[in-house]
Amino acid sequence: MATIRDVAKLADVSVSTVSLALSNPGRVSQKTLERIRAAVQTVGYVVDPLAQSLARGRSRMIGFVVGNVGNPFFGDIRRELENYAIEHDHFVLITDSSGKPDRERALVEHLSGLKVAGLALAPSGHDQAYVDFVQNIKMPTVCFDQKVAGIDRDFVGSDNRLAGAMLTEHLLQLGHRRIAFIAGPKHLHTASERLRGFMETMGSAGVEVNPNFIVDGQFTRSAGYEAAMRLLVQPERPTAIIGANNAVALAALQAMQELGFNCPDDISLAMIDDVQWSSVITPRITMVIQDTLKLGGIIARRILHRIMSPEGAADPAEDFVLSPKFVPGNSCKKL
Amino acid sequence: MATIRDVAKLADVSVSTVSLALSNPGRVSQKTLERIRAAVQTVGYVVDPLAQSLARGRSRMIGFVVGNVGNPFFGDIRRELENYAIEHDHFVLITDSSGKPDRERALVEHLSGLKVAGLALAPSGHDQAYVDFVQNIKMPTVCFDQKVAGIDRDFVGSDNRLAGAMLTEHLLQLGHRRIAFIAGPKHLHTASERLRGFMETMGSAGVEVNPNFIVDGQFTRSAGYEAAMRLLVQPERPTAIIGANNAVALAALQAMQELGFNCPDDISLAMIDDVQWSSVITPRITMVIQDTLKLGGIIARRILHRIMSPEGAADPAEDFVLSPKFVPGNSCKKL
DNA sequence: CCTCATAATCGAACCGGTTCGATATCAAAC
DNA sequence: GTTTGATATCGAACCGGTTCGATTATGAGG
Numbered sequence: 001m002a003t004i005r006d007v008a009k010l011a012d013v014s015v016s017t018v019s020l021a022l023s024n025p026g027r028v029s030q031k032t033l034e035r036i037r038a039a040v041q042t043v044g045y046v047v048d049p050l051a052q053s054l055a056r057g058r059s060r061m062i063g064f065v066v067g068n069v070g071n072p073f074f075g076d077i078r079r080e081l082e083n084y085a086i087e088h089d090h091f092v093l094i095t096d097s098s099g100k101p102d103r104e105r106a107l108v109e110h111l112s113g114l115k116v117a118g119l120a121l122a123p124s125g126h127d128q129a130y131v132d133f134v135q136n137i138k139m140p141t142v143c144f145d146q147k148v149a150g151i152d153r154d155f156v157g158s159d160n161r162l163a164g165a166m167l168t169e170h171l172l173q174l175g176h177r178r179i180a181f182i183a184g185p186k187h188l189h190t191a192s193e194r195l196r197g198f199m200e201t202m203g204s205a206g207v208e209v210n211p212n213f214i215v216d217g218q219f220t221r222s223a224g225y226e227a228a229m230r231l232l233v234q235p236e237r238p239t240a241i242i243g244a245n246n247a248v249a250l251a252a253l254q255a256m257q258e259l260g261f262n263c264p265d266d267i268s269l270a271m272i273d274d275v276q277w278s279s280v281i282t283p284r285i286t287m288v289i290q291d292t293l294k295l296g297g298i299i300a301r302r303i304l305h306r307i308m309s310p311e312g313a314a315d316p317a318e319d320f321v322l323s324p325k326f327v328p329g330n331s332c333k334k335l
Numbered sequence: 336m337a338t339i340r341d342v343a344k345l346a347d348v349s350v351s352t353v354s355l356a357l358s359n360p361g362r363v364s365q366k367t368l369e370r371i372r373a374a375v376q377t378v379g380y381v382v383d384p385l386a387q388s389l390a391r392g393r394s395r396m397i398g399f400v401v402g403n404v405g406n407p408f409f410g411d412i413r414r415e416l417e418n419y420a421i422e423h424d425h426f427v428l429i430t431d432s433s434g435k436p437d438r439e440r441a442l443v444e445h446l447s448g449l450k451v452a453g454l455a456l457a458p459s460g461h462d463q464a465y466v467d468f469v470q471n472i473k474m475p476t477v478c479f480d481q482k483v484a485g486i487d488r489d490f491v492g493s494d495n496r497l498a499g500a501m502l503t504e505h506l507l508q509l510g511h512r513r514i515a516f517i518a519g520p521k522h523l524h525t526a527s528e529r530l531r532g533f534m535e536t537m538g539s540a541g542v543e544v545n546p547n548f549i550v551d552g553q554f555t556r557s558a559g560y561e562a563a564m565r566l567l568v569q570p571e572r573p574t575a576i577i578g579a580n581n582a583v584a585l586a587a588l589q590a591m592q593e594l595g596f597n598c599p600d601d602i603s604l605a606m607i608d609d610v611q612w613s614s615v616i617t618p619r620i621t622m623v624i625q626d627t628l629k630l631g632g633i634i635a636r637r638i639l640h641r642i643m644s645p646e647g648a649a650d651p652a653e654d655f656v657l658s659p660k661f662v663p664g665n666s667c668k669k670l
Numbered sequence: 671c672c673t674c675a676t677a678a679t680c681g682a683a684c685c686g687g688t689t690c691g692a693t694a695t696c697a698a699a700c
Numbered sequence: 701g702t703t704t705g706a707t708a709t710c711g712a713a714c715c716g717g718t719t720c721g722a723t724t725a726t727g728a729g730g
Contacts, residue, residue: 003686014710019688029708049448050394051686054385054715069429070410070611078404082431091445094404094429096417110426113384254615275612276405280589282617338716349680354718364678386716389685 002043011039022047053115061091062303063111066122066145067099072276073292074122077144080296081120081303088304090117101125105133112138118303123148126187140306140313142299147189147319154306156299156320158290160190160272163324164197164242166288167270170326171240172205175335176268180213180238182227182248191219194244194272213238217248224248228255232267239335240268246275249285264333272324284329291322298322337378346374357382388450396426397638398446401457401480402434407611408627409457412479415631416455416638423639425452436460440468447473453638458483461522475641475648477634482524482654489641491634491655493625495525495607498659499532499577501623502605505661506575507540510670511603515548515573517562517583526554529579529607548573552583559583563590567602574670575603581610584620599668607659619664626657633657 008015013032021028021036028036039045053059062085066074082092093111097104104124111119118140123130131150134143144156164181171179181198184191195214202209215231217224224247231238232255243249249271256263263269263283270286278285298320305312343350348367356363356371363371374380388394397420401409417427428446432439439459446454453475458465466485469478479491499516506514516533519526530549537544550566552559559582566573567590578584584606591598598604598618605621613620633655640647 001686005686015687016689016711017709020709023688027708032708046448048389048686049445050385050389050450051715052688054383054389054717055686055688057688057715059385069404069413070407072405075405078431079433094431095427096413096429098414110384113381115385250612250615257615257617277585277610277612277616280585280592281612281615282592336716340716350717351681351719352679355679358718362678367678383716386685387718389687390716390718392685392718 001048002045003048004045006043007036007039007045010043011035057115058117059115060089061093061114061116062307063108063114063116063119063121063139064092064094065097065104065107065111065119066095067097067104067124069094069096073145073273073290076292077120077296077299080293081300084297084300084304088308090304090307097124099124101130108133108137117307118142120144120299120303122146123151140303142303142306144295144299145190149189152317154302154317154320156295156302157190158295158322158324160193160324161197161200163272163288163290164194164244165201166197166324166326167242167272167286168198168201170286170328171242171268171270171332172201172207174240174268174332176240176332177207178210178213178236178238178240179207180210180215180231180241182215182217182224182231182241182243182252184217184219184244184248186216188219191244198242210236210238217244217251219245219247221247221251224251225255228252229259232256232259232261238267240270240332243269243271246271246273246287249287250275250281253281253285264331268332270332274327278329283331285331286329287327288324289327290324294322336383337380338383339380341378342371342374342380345378346370392450393452394450395424396428396449396451397642398443398449398451398454398456399427399429400432400439400442400446400454401430402432402439402459404429404431408480408608408625411627412455412631412634415628416635419632419635419639423643425639425642432459434459436465443468443472452642453477455479455634455638457481458486475638477638477641479630479634480525484524487652489637489652489655491630491637492525493630493657493659495528495659496532496535498607498623498625499529499579500536501532501659501661502577502607502621503533503536505621505663506577506603506605506667507536507542509575509603509667511575511667512542513545513548513571513573514542514575514577515545515550515566516577517550517552517559517566517579517587519552519554519579519583521551523554526579533577545571545573552579552586554580554582556582556586559586560590563587564594567591567594567596573602575605575667578604578606581606581608581622584622585610585616588616588620599666603667605667609662613664618666620666621664622662623659624662625659629657 004015004018008018018036021033025033064078085092095107097107101124121141121143122145123143126148134151142154147155147157183195215227217227228251241252243252261267272288274289339350339353343353353371356368360368420427430442432442436459456476456478457480458478461483469486477489482490482492518530550562552562563586576587578587596602607623609624
């Protein structure tokens with residue numbers, strides 16, 4: 001590998017001039033610049049990112065930390081971020097915390113050691129220690145998906161209360177009253193907001209909520225399955241179920257199928273967040289989806305703004321909240 | 336941040352002794368070692384990975400390069416690799432080439448600049464330039480998924496011919512004769528082998544294959560959909576369809592649904608490779624799946640073997656080919 | 671007590687860049 | 701013909717480690 005010294009020797013200038021020419025061509029005379037560029041070509045010089053990062057104390061990489069890179073929601077966001085980053089000569093390091101705050105922390109520390117220029121972080125924790133940890137991250141950071149109370153960082157996400165409300169409203173209009181809700185972990189903002197949207201909408205419609213109809217699905221397939229089973233074996237079953245996310249909703253669908261209930265004839269189903277092959281799942285589930293591409297675009301722009309512009313680094317934290325979109329399927333029956 | 340010099344000062348030894356003590360405790364006297372360890376504790380020293388990599392010319396990171404990190408097949412492999420790498424104090428950098436050889440190349444070059452210790456690579460190209468490129472990668476590299484002719488590297492994958500043969504055999508035994516095959520890109524090894532498994536099995540059963548029943552689905556959803564449509568509008572329709580991968584098979588299911596065909600009553604369907612929510616898709620599709628966990632384990636072990644043991648680095652390239660597993664569903668009808 | 675092999679430690683060079691204060695160059699202004 | 705100010709270039713220090721040959725300390729053997 002050719003080093004900057006090889007270039008300097010060939011162009012007959014000092015190493016510092018080569019460095020200057022490469023990072024700030026304007027401050028070097030035209031003639032020297034040409035000689036240096038020619039030399040770079042002939043020796044095939046490419047800057048060593050490690051050495052550069054060490055010297056500068058910052059790399060041209062952006063850390064992307066999520067709980068599950070396989071989740072298409074994060075996948076779309078990642079793709080947007082990557083494309084935008086490449087345009088601006090940055091490189092995205094993808095990491096997966098498996099949703100574990102400990103692992104997430106180790107990842108962030110590792111990325112910090114790598115001197116990444118910025119961080120796109122989907123928070124997975126919620127307690128005070130976690131909040132302190134995120135607050136103390138030294139690099140430009142944009143949080144997304146989960147809004148965590150106490151974290152004063154840029155946040156990009158969707159209006160989850162509205163998402164819950166939209167599905168509830170839809171079912172109410174179809175005549176449903178016995179609506180069940182498979183909720184997510186209480187401590188997650190998205191989960192609690194979605195539930196709040198449900199409760200409020202039911203409340204303002206004057207429909208009483210059967211407490212047995214609110215079950216905890218932990219946003220996971222297995223817990224969602226258990227929760228759905230609890231709903232379905234009750235003597236007085238719900239006529240409709242809302243899954244607070246895709247995993248619990250599809251787990252509920254599986255539970256219905258196994259118990260021989262037909263959806264939507266026996267029980268209607270609606271969910272928040274899309275899933276990869278939703279269009280071939282029978283029935284096509286009525287859902288509310290997030291605009292992942294737009295979310296990704298905002299995250300990308302925001303983080304690169306903070307990285308690249310001097311004033312951007314000091315911008316106060318801001319929240320960007322998008323409205324979700326209603327996508328009708330055929331999993332909800334009119335009563 | 337505390338540096339190694341702070342530690343040296345506090346422990347009253349030279350910097351080189353600290354470095355030695357940390358990377359090779361045996362070569363330092365017991366007393367000094369303890370003093371150094373104490374000093375490390377009190378100043379809170381953590382090695383700077385950038386500086387270390389620069390000096391050593393190699394980092395403790397492993398690059399993971401695939402065409403689609405959202406694909407659960409790659410996700411399982413990634414998880415296995417990550418877990419194994421963490422046990423051995425390594426860190427996995429995930430990257431996504433979107434299946435584009437150019438992008439893949441840029442990623443590999445970037446990782447090479449980062450001096451990654453090794454590479455797990457799911458190849459996306461096939462031409463001579465690509466082969467040369469992979470051959471010239473300087474770091475320990477394990478290829479997986481696609482076996483590319485001409486690349487002399489460790490390879491980990493499944494017996495794709497067998498996968499195609501198993502599904503074909505199953506359909507033949509159910510009495511099907513007019514079996515169609517939605518193939519993948521001819522230049523991909525997995526695709527051609529799966530097709531070969533189909534052709535050979537049909538051949539040895541003495542069943543003639545209608546050339547119109549072999550269509551190209553490019554392994555993608557959109558092309559698979561088009562291909563399936565071409566199959567379904569033929570006057571003489573197949574009684575069964577094999578999708579060479581999950582995307583084309585599910586696209587075919589969608590096409591059937593849209594044209595009003597019932598699966599499996601009108602047409603049977605089988606596919607290679609699982610998909611995330613396969614158990615809630617109606618009908619449950621009969622498939623042949625790869626043992627992703629085992630594949631991931633082999634990849635992980637092999638790459639760390641090459642990285643960590645001196646003789647491992649020089650091992651000749653080896654192929655590891657696993658047999659896929661048949662998973663019956665209810666998408667294939669007995670004729 | 672001296673010798674010599676071995677173990678422990680050190681100093682300096684190096685990995686490949688960046689950065690900043692100092693110096694050299696040059697043209698315009700006095 | 702200086703002075704001056706801007707522009708171009710350079711040298712040296714630095715980022716934070718590793719490595720290796722050289723040097724010193726240690727202890728067994730004679």
